Amino acid sequence: MSRKYDVTGFGSAIVDVLAAVEDQFLLTHNIAKGVMTLIDEHRAAQLYDAFSAPREVAGGSCANTMAGLASLGARGNFAGRVKRDRLGTAFEASMRSTGVTYTTAPADAGPSTACCLIAVTPDGERSMNTYLGAAREFGLADVKDDDIADSQAIYIEGYLWDAPLAKEASLAAIKTAKGCGTKVAFTLSDPFLMGRYRDEFLSLLGDLDILFANEEEAKALFAVEAFDDVLQALRARNLIAAMTRSEKGCVIARGAEVHMVDAAPVARVVDTTGAGDQFAAGFLYGLTHDMGLAECGRLGALAAAEVISHYGARPEVSLKQLAGL
Secondary structure: OOOOEEEEEEOOOEEEEEEEOOHHHHHHOOOOOOOEEEOOHHHHHHHHHHOOOOEEEEEOHHHHHHHHHHHHOOOEEEEOOOEOOHHHHHHHHHHHHOOOEEOOOOEOOOOOOEEEEEEEOOOOOEEEEEEOHHHHHOOHHHOOHHHHHOEEEEEEEHHHHHOHHHHHHHHHHHHHHHHHOOEEEEEOOOHHHHHHHHHHHHHHHHHOOEEEEEHHHHHHHHOOOOHHHHHHHHHOOOOEEEEEOHHHOEEEEEOOEEEEEOOOOOOOOOOOOOHHHHHHHHHHHHHHOOOOHHHHHHHHHHHHHHHOOOOOOOOOOOHHHHHOO
16 A cells, blocks of 8 residues: 655754864863753753854754655655744754655744754764753644554654653554554664663563664663674564664664674764764665665665765755665
8 A cells, every 4th residue: 555655753853053163162061972961941042152153954863864764765754843933944944845744833832942052073973962942842732643644654763752742642653553554663862861761662662663773772772781682682572673883884683684784985974963863764765665674774874974974964965866766
């Protein structure tokens, strides 16, 4: 049966504010390197003022993945809440300009549109400081069952667990998907989330068809030290696990089937923001277009390599052309 969308994504609608900084900037402003830290609106304003020549682009983990899917030629639909303010209007326009369907109604009151202040150090590492704002207000009313039923897969970011209403909406979306034969993909998003929701995520595995994680997230989920122990823990799970390992490439596992895929070459790592998001885009494109798991991993690696070669979390060239699709 043909469906309207390849993927419907559920995530925090965030405007990314990126700036190149030195490591001393992180120390001066008490920023934890290489992770995502939740902040309030006052802290967001302070960091924005401290940034030199900041660049604003529509972002958010899942939204970045949906933009990557569109660049590959997929039919995508995104659900996430913004406020009707300057950043919210910019986010809507940016999403639609990529070709992604975006119909979540903006809020007329309440918190301002979410933003993520991303400090990028010379080693390409990104340190994210996120004000969730209106994204926290995403709820059950924003989950459209017809869109889920008309999608080959839904894709949910783990960051939504930090917003109770959004977590409730995500769980409802998973239930709907399971009832209509739509595949469920989920990304762990950040190793620090395991400290808050590890037990919940472990319980969630039984409802997933695809799990995305980087090596550190996967180790934290299963509370193990070695990557081989992660693979052993996943062997009994009835799902596809797509795990990234930075320059070591990725490992795709489904029961006894395991594929190790090399990282795609890149001349210079400029900014690792969005690498995992774009890996998920390439992989989901392959999966929804009947490609084998190894080829899905190859497309994911290609998309990740493109995005780390420049600032920003979204492709700057057509991934469809780059992949020869």
